[in-house]
Amino acid sequence: MTNNNTATLPNTPNNTRYQILLVTLLSLNFGIVFFDRNALNFLMPFVQPELALTNLQIGLTASALSVTWAISGLIFGAMSDRSGRRKIFLIMATIVFSLCSFLSGLATSFLLLLGARLLMGVAEGPILPISQSVTAIEVTPERRGIAMGVMQNFGSNLLGSFAAPVVLVAVASAFGWREAFFLAGLPGLLAAGLLWWLMREPTASSVPIATGVNQSCQRPSLKEVFAHRNMLLCSLIAVLLIGYLVTCWSFMPIYLTSVRGYSAETMGWLMGTLGISAAVGSFVVSGISDKIGRKPVMVITPFMGLILTLSAMYFDGSAIILAVLFFFGWALNGIFPLFMATVPSETVDSRHIATALGFVMGIGEILGGGVLPALAGAAADSVGQSAPLWLMSAICVIAGVLALGLKETAPAVLVKRAQAPDVSASFSS
Structure with a gap:
């Protein structure tokens, strides 16, 4: 019996240990991806004056990476599905994006920086959809929700949102922003080695997805996928909240330093608080949604994002209290795995899951x-630095309202509803 066949035995201790190891590896790798992706945002207070960047150009560097990230994710994610060789795609993408971080450190103009970010988006794009596909294949259904949440949110926020601002700002302050970019590229090479050594190639026969039926080779149409209302709503929410996320990364560091007057070091710790919040939320928010349902969590949590934007603009107290407000405001990040992976995978037929995940992630990255971020940058140039934060505030409200239209998909909640006695039938009898 081969290694891959052990995945058909979901209750064996060895398989459970491998599932934990796999999710840990994928979460670590995606965390390193976000460490690199966010590096420019946290280093922007150092980069902007040297390269004389406008707010529009800052927004364009973020937008460029998101667009190529989305297109690359759709293309190479589909290629990995067709070839069945997801492991090699992950390893190669990890190596290439690490090299792109070195290129960012060599940039001497806006165009060179933009080119480096475009290439980084191409390299990083396939990593999330492939990693979530591997998680869906290898992890048993009863653990899949929290596994997808941890895979996407824990490492990315612990490393990309917490460690990145603290470490990179410290390195940039001591040695320079270029050296910080060079440092950011090193962990990816280590992660590629760990994936090659410890990860096995998942197969379609490992753990059936969603309905327990093996996936067909038939390629679904977008019309079939979007016959489900949840898919349309998750796509719209993805556009809004990914836009919120990237706008925050792009403009919050500059707003805190240039408008609110915080030092670069204090800004780094405030932004790092967001990483701690999202890392905790990767367990807490997903766990709560397993208990009370996906819909109520996705309705309430976006409104918590207002705590972040309003406190950044108007709170005048201690930076420590502001960090606490940032922690609770960033709880919004905890629902990202829900609308990007969990709800779509629980909504569509198992044959359509790859198309569903790829489209939601892709449309969110391209439009959101x-x-x-480019619109936010143009608005900041026209009406002031607070414009991006007001845009983020509006996004929170719209996303929460849209989530009211979702149909519940949490397995435990649906089972409880099915088992509940029909009160009307009891009265009629």
Whole structure:
């Protein structure tokens, strides 16, 4: 019996240990991806004056990476599905994006920096959809929700949102922003080695997805996928909240330093608080949604994002209290795995899951990560630095309202509903 066949035995201790190891590896790798992706945002207070960047150009560097990230994710994610060789795609993408971090450190103009970010988006794009596909294949259904949440949110926020601002700002302050980019590229090479050594190639026969039926080779149409209302709503929410996320990364560091007057070091710790919040939320928010349902969590949590934007603009107290407000405001990040992976995978037929995940992630990155930060930058140039934060506030409200239209998909909640006695039938009898 081969290694891959052990995945058909979901209750064996060895398989459970491998599932934990796999999710840990994928979460670590995606965390390193976000460490590199966020590096420019946290280093922007150092980069902007040297390269004389406008707010529009800052927004364009974020948008460019998001657009190529989305297109690359759709293309190479589909290629990995067709070839069945997801492991090699992950390893190669990890190596290439690490090299792109070195290129960012060599940039001497806006165009060179933009080119480096475009290439980084191409390299990083396939990593999330492939990693979530591997998680869906290898992890048993009863653990899949929290596994997908941890895979996407824990490492990315612990490393990309917490460690990145603290470490990179410290290195940039001591040695320079270029050296910080060079440092950011090193962990990816280590992660590629760990994936090659410890990860096995998942197969379609490992753990059936969603309905327990093996996936067909038939390629679904977008019309079939979007016959489900949840898919349309998750895509719209993805556009809004990915736009919120990228806009925050792009403009919050500059707002805190240039408008609110915080030092670069204090800004780094405030932004790092967001990483701690999202790392905790990767367990807490997903766990709560397993208990009370996906819909109520996705309705309430976006409104918590207002705590972040309003406190950044108006709170005048201690930076420590502001960090606490940032922690609770960033709880919004905890629902990202829900609308990007969990709800779509629980909504569509198992044959359509790869198309569903790829489209939601792709449309969110292109329209949300690609368009909204550029609009935020143009607005900041026209009406002031607070414009991006007001845009983020509006996004929170709209996303929460849209989530009211979702149909519940949490397995435990649906089972409870099915088992509940029909009160009306009891009265009629």
